Amino acid sequence: MGMGVSVREAIAKRAAEEIKDGMVVNLGIGIPTLVANYISPNINVMFHAENGVLGTGPAPQKGEEDANLCNAGGIPMTIVPGASYFDSTLAFGIIRRGLLDVTILGAFEVSQNGDLANWIVPGKIVSGMGGAVDLAQKAKKVIVLMNHTDKHGNPKIVRECTLPLTAERCVNLIITDMAVIEVTKKGLNLIEVKEPYTVDDVINATGAELHIADFVK
């Protein structure tokens, strides 16, 4: 996405603040995967992987990889004490039953009422939805991490999505390189602006109406 390493890390670090002790959390591929690196060692989180693991741990040391122990992106990982293995129907049973406290996903577009488009750009990107529909529709809290605008500078936060939706009214929080925005029943609340950007920069880069929280002004 043309995003610098430090920007990706900053987004992941901010997202990690949303994860609390005792939560069950699913991290998507890409920037969301980095979130695990910023979780405080003082809290216990059970990370869920769609391929059938609850309790994934950090990446193994080089040379210590186990080809049969990988995350949903096919990358080797470890497990933490208390972890369990199960088949893919159970992995999605956990999701559909609403047992995920948080899922963190990427997005192409998010609308002002929290509609999410992240799996298909017809004719261009047709990678399949994977587990995104299940996750977006059923997790208790859906956090989107993305660049505020696309590579042409067009807003990715819009009044209405132009792309086919992954799920309607599902996003609760948007964390970008420029800002943190809450999605509420009344619309979008700008709650944080990241330096060096100003409130006006964020408004100009957003394709929907923003309510500016008092403490941001």
Added chain:
Amino acid sequence: MTKVRSVGDAVTCIKSGSSLMVGGFGGIGNPPTLIKAILENGIDELTLICNDAGFPYVGIGQLITEGRASKLVASHIGSNPNAGKFMHENKLDIEFSPQGTLVERIRAGGVGLGGILTDIGVDGLVAEGKEKMIVDGKPFLIEKPLTADVSIVYAKKADEFGNLIFDKSARNTNPLVAMAGTLTIAEADEIVPVGELDPEEIVTPGAFVDMVVKSEGVNWTWAWE
């Protein structure tokens, strides 16, 4: 009576033009020795049913890269650019299913159900062309079961009756796929006599498995290597 066969004998059951369901997720848990035998035997025009398209030279991805599939039913193809390329060139027909729905469809086929009801995707693109049903006032999609002429799976251990134990995250879709084949071939790293597996640890009962073959182990370089 043993279900153990040679790889050469087992692979003759897979015909060009047939439907083939393959256990695994991102290459992990795809049966390497059976996939190699399919490639070597020139089997093509397959309808593949698998969680994903693997990576170009990893697992099921090799069958797609080599042009052995005419149709793929999967949830995701992002890790194998060849799948997307062939789809755009109209060489590969792809049916996408949300991952949780896909695996329940396989399970439904495997356990003899007529389908499943789910609200995943009920308001979006996923719902196109599908019947809906209202249960207690809530709308659900009717998602059809999936079965295949042959299922191939990868296990850590099998006994001669076909009882299977899987390894860590290589379990993934394997126990489901094992149930959904008209004929199921299990490839195992280790094959033991009947009675040597702890019944409490068996994940797939041998009744679902028709043939067991000895794995030669993974023959590909992993995407992360």
